[in-house]
Amino acid sequence: MSWEMKSREIKQAAQSAAKASEAQRTRKPRARNAPPRANGHAAVPAATKNSDVVYRDLRNAIVSMKLVPGTPVVEKEITERYGISRTPVREAVLRLAEERLIDVVPKSGTFVARIPLSVLREAIVARRALEEVTVRAATEKASESQIMEMRAIIQRQRETAEAGSEAAFHQADDDFHAAIAAAGRLPGIWGMIQNIRIQVERYRRLTLPQPGRMATVVGEHGDVLDAIAARDADEAVRRMNSHLDKLKLDIAVFRDLWPDYFVHDGAFDADMLAD
Amino acid sequence: MSWEMKSREIKQAAQSAAKASEAQRTRKPRARNAPPRANGHAAVPAATKNSDVVYRDLRNAIVSMKLVPGTPVVEKEITERYGISRTPVREAVLRLAEERLIDVVPKSGTFVARIPLSVLREAIVARRALEEVTVRAATEKASESQIMEMRAIIQRQRETAEAGSEAAFHQADDDFHAAIAAAGRLPGIWGMIQNIRIQVERYRRLTLPQPGRMATVVGEHGDVLDAIAARDADEAVRRMNSHLDKLKLDIAVFRDLWPDYFVHDGAFDADMLAD
DNA sequence: CGGAAATAACTAGTATACAAGATATATTTG
DNA sequence: CAAATATATCTTGTATACTAGTTATTTCCG
Structure with a gap:
């Protein structure tokens, strides 16, 4: 089950040595000042x-x-x-x-x-702040259809949780938070949240084996969405914060369990857990 | 005054063709499993x-x-x-x-x-959210010495404004916001704010030639700091927000002035200015 | 046998050469 | 002369070769 399993063989371009004969070049070079496209380069799927x-x-x-x-x-x-x-x-x-x-x-x-503890702490704080923005915007602007979409995502997540499919569960989790940002007309902020999340994701994986966690997450998502549907922004934010706060309960424990996975850089101090 | 002036000649490594004669190699390769340093690799200045x-x-x-x-x-x-x-x-x-x-x-x-208008709008929103976090933390945790430091930075900014030194002014501006994050024990979030700021910076440069702007900024910084020193978090946040909001007054105007500099991508809609 | 100096082999950083595709210019064709 | 085609020459993407610095191993000397 090592990660090498995922790496597919990439077609290697055959390197034929046939080089074009160099004819004399008398032509003057062109200008090439034209920007790519006026609309904004979203047409081509940008070949992977x-x-x-x-x-x-x-x-x-x-x-x-x-x-x-x-x-x-x-x-x-x-x-x-x-x-x-x-x-x-x-x-x-x-x-x-x-x-x-x-x-x-x-x-x-x-x-x-290694996972820098200071980054971990600040990433959690920053994510809270940005999710608060998206939840508030979603509460204000979400259409009924978007709320129904989110209910569908939660249901899908419930099903993946019952099936025990971890990857699909994470995907649904992502989709829910992304849907909130989209409903708030702030899709770019979801991108920022994702970037921040990377820093926390590895720590989260260490804390995974908590029994019943997946069902809990589904329930909390439902609570947040209920508050959004009721157009109660403050309550929605409160519930989202309590959802996100589940993460930082016991950083010290895991740091002691796997000391080699973390690094205690400068800006980390004791009030990390007190916050 | 083109930007080529700044590019210095980089010493090019002389490429001598003397290659070591290939002696027979009978030694077995070593393991090389050791991570770089246990403390966290901050010793070497990481050669530029x-x-x-x-x-x-x-x-x-x-x-x-x-x-x-x-x-x-x-x-x-x-x-x-x-x-x-x-x-x-x-x-x-x-x-x-x-x-x-x-x-x-x-x-x-x-x-x-080109500057994507949707990114512009969301970057301003995100920055507000993160600056609110740092200002609140600074109000709570700033030491007296840190407040004095910030007063010194503002004074330096006032001097650079009077001298009309734009670069030094921007530097002091940066330093002030960074000092707030540092006082709140959230230096990493200042890094995130800087990344977001890049997206807005070019637009800001277009709006620069507003007379008296520099003096205004210095005054607003002073107001924010006064509220921090008075330990009034809500007021400090309010003043910081009003400071940051100076930026987004007239995006439509500049978009029409230099249409080629902007791109109107998907997530942009009319309520950009109504927000 | 233990420690210090020598040495070999590995690493990332850089230079250069070629391949594949795109675009503007030149050429042809109606 | 205009439009379609052909072609030269750009562009970035990739492969390979080599340099310089680091680290483990070996060798030498006490």
Whole structure:
């Protein structure tokens, strides 16, 4: 069940050596000042590159804790697994480094990053603030059809919870929060929340094996939606906050259970749990 | 005064062809499982790479509107300017593409991205939400010395405003908001705010030539700090919000003045200004 | 046998060469 | 002369080769 299972062989472009004979070039170069499209480049599906595949696989492996913090990430190894060159692999690694999921030590090695406790704490705070905005906007602006959509998502999540399908459950969880942002006409903020969530996701995976947690989540989502449907913004925000707060109960416990997975960087202090 | 002035010549590594003779290798490879450092890799200043230089210069040129939206960004051109190869240039371009400051059209060209109106609107909303968190935390936790520090920053900003030094003024502006986040023990959230700010910064530059604006900003900062010093969180948040709201008065006007600089993507609708 | 210096092998960073596709210019054709 | 076609030459994406720095191992010396 290692993450290598997910990596498909990427078709490697055959490198034929036939090079065009170099005819004399007497033509003057053109201007090429035209921007791509006036409307805003959403027509083409933006062909998925090899580096995107590597990025997605690596990212999934890291946030799902299949690659635990401290694991070396060797470019050459990935290169061979996918049958591609270092360039796209390196591209993916650099993207992950910018998201602080990977640490690159120059001329030495790259490793799956440890979870910084300070980032963890601030990410939870920031997410609360942004979810509050989306919930409030959704309460104000959600159409009836959007509320029905969200009820459908919750029902789907209930079904996946009963079936015990973890991946589908997480997907439905994502969809619910995204639907709230969409109902509030703030889809971009959902994107920001997702970026923040990455930082917390690995910690959340460590806390997963709580029995009955999935059913609890479904219930809390229902509570939030009820308040939105009743157009009670303050209550909706309160319920969303209490939903999100379930996460940070026992950071200290898990930090002590897996000390190697966390790093205690500067801005972390004792009031992390008191907040 | 073009942005090329800022690009310094980067020392190019001389490429001597002397390759070590390949002696027979009978040694078995080592393990190399050790993570970089147990404490968290903050010792080394992380030597600034060539790609970092290109990234910073390009980014500055874009957010300062020296490179206006739609301008082609040709890798080869940058390559020649800095005397380096395409690899680090490409690295910088890709980073900027992820920040949505650059649009890369595969096999065709890359261009300075237009400012998406929907992102603009949501970025302003998100920033308000996060600044509210930091202001509230600062009101609660700021030490006296930190408040004095912030007064000093405001005074410095007043001096730069009187001197008309725009760059120093912006720096002091940054420092003030950063100091608030630091006082609230939420430095990471300031980082998030900065990322969001990039999306708005270019629009802000278009609105700059408002006479007396700098003095107004200094005054508003002082008002916010007064409320923090008085430990009146609600008032501090109110003043910060009114400070930030100065930005979004007339988006429609500027969109009509420079239609080519903006792009009207999906999630934008008329209530953008009504909010 | 223990510790320090030498050395080999690995790492990321960079340079360069080529491939695949897109776009503007040149050419042909009605 | 206009429109369609052809072609040259851009562009980014990828592969490969090499450099410089780091780390583990070996070797040498006491």
